[in-house]
Amino acid sequence: MRVFVTGVNGQLGHDVMNELARRGIEAVGSGIEPEYVGIMDGSPVCTMPYVGLDLTNEEEARRILTEEKIDCLIHCAAWTAVDDAEDPEKRDFVFRINGEVPGSLAKVMKDLKGKMLYLSTDYVFSGEGTKPWEEEERDFHPINVYGASKLAGEEAIRKVLPEHFIVRIAWVFGLNGKNFIKTMLQVGKKHPSVRxxxxxxxxxxxxxxxxxxxxxxxxxxxxxxYHATNEGEYISWYDFTKAIYEEAGLSTEVIPVTTEEYGLSRARRPFNSRLSKEKLKREGFQGLPHWKDALKRYLQALEAE
Ligand SMILES: NC(=O)c1ccc[n+]([C@@H]2O[C@H](COP(=O)([O-])OP(=O)(O)OC[C@H]3O[C@@H](n4cnc5c(N)ncnc54)[C@H](OP(=O)(O)O)[C@@H]3O)[C@@H](O)[C@H]2O)c1
Incomplete structure (x- = not known):
């Protein structure tokens, strides 16, 4: 297998490259920047082959995937700025990257007789109710532009390439990029309380x-x-913040508020992001460890940076 990974300057792409390197699987990473700009922490990703590629350049993407003799694509790149995606001037571009590019990459992988893995999101669902969303649920109703664009990406792939994995994930955190934990640590160190x-x-x-x-x-x-998140009970952002501060040894007070009390963000956020992970078990995949264990290891890794 020869794997091509997009978005390696981002959170997930970085770790996927490292995992492939650790297993000795041949892989090429790509990002929109001409050179790799992710964290240089001595991990193998820095020594893996890298190509600069703007994925909206479909011809170039096809050329590179073909020349590199790729038979497996792990597509981590996306427009991930959820609030910015609501800007009416950016909407078409967001749909181009998140909705159309995955379909054009799927066509290339079909021609190369390969497989493709696409990362999607809990935001494809409406966020109503309290029942965990099942993998085969087709009543989507995304409530923001980002969610609608990622759903368009899913549908484009399903139409073209049967040899696909679509993996919906949520509340992502990694070393290589910005995320909720990093923000809350910064806020918690500066302020006595946080809502x-x-x-x-x-x-x-x-x-x-x-x-x-x-x-x-x-x-x-x-x-x-599939759906894939860390195991453990479902939690709110409030619960998660309490756990982050407890694990980091911060005494910052955490005040629970409703979304309404917090005030509107540009993009609406789903209330119910519970994802059922039954299919992973049914298909015999090993799930992810408990989120508390993941948080502990993540904070240790941040500390060691
Ligand atoms: N983060 C979350 O909470 C979350 C939740 C659910 C699902 N997901 C999905 O999981 C995947 C990985 O997320 P992540 O958090 O690792 O994202 P990330 O850190 O924002 O990384 C995404 C990468 O895609 C690159 N990119 C954007 N447009 C591109 C283009 N036209 N050509 C080439 N590269 C481009 C970005 O480059 P620049 O930064 O230079 O633009 C960035 O390095 C995405 O598909 C995302 O939609 C994420």
Whole structure:
């Protein structure tokens, strides 16, 4: 297997490259920057081959994937700025990257007789109710532009390439990039108290743990749509913040507020981000460790940086 990974300057792509390197699987990483600009922490990703590629340049993408003789694509790149995506001037571009590019990459992989893994999100669902969303649920109703664009990406792939894995994840944190934990640590060190929403519920996903599962997956032909987050009880952002401060030894007070009390963000956020992970078990994949264990290891890794 020869793997091509997009978005390696981001959180997940970085860890996927490291995981492939650790297993000795041949892989090429790509990002929009001409050179790799992720963290230089001595991990193998820095020594793996890298190509600068703007994925909206479809011809160039096809040329590179073909010349590199790629038979497996792990597509981590995306427009991930959820609030900015609401800007009416950016909408078409967001749909181009998140909605159309995955379909054009799927066509290339079909021609190369390869497989493709696409990362999607809990935001494809409406966020209503309290029942965990099942993998085969088709009543989507995304409530923001980012969610709608990622759903368009899913649908474009399903139409073209049966040999696909679509993996919906949520509340992602990794070493290589910005995320909720890093923000809360900064805020907690500066302020005596912080208000955090307690009515949006889901599960965090540590990219290091997820990368292991994704590589396990692409080594099989168990195609389809999956959900993957760290294990453990579903929690609110308030619960998560309390756990972050407890683990980091910060005494910052955490005040629970409703989304309404917190005030509107540009993009609406789903209340119910509970993802059922039954299919992972049914198909015999090893799930991710408990989110508390992931948080502990993540804070230790941040500290060691
Ligand atoms: N973060 C979350 O909480 C979350 C939740 C659910 C699902 N997901 C999905 O999980 C995947 C990985 O997320 P992540 O947090 O690792 O994202 P990330 O850290 O934002 O990384 C995404 C990468 O994609 C690159 N990119 C954007 N447009 C590109 C283009 N036209 N050509 C080439 N590269 C481009 C970005 O480069 P620049 O930064 O230079 O633009 C960035 O390095 C994404 O598909 C995302 O939609 C994420």
């Amino acid at each position: 955090v929403v307690s009515d949006q519920v889901g599960s965090p996903t540590y990219t290091l743990d997820l990368a292991r599962l994704l590589v396990d997956m692409v080594e099989t032909e168990k195609y389809g749509t």
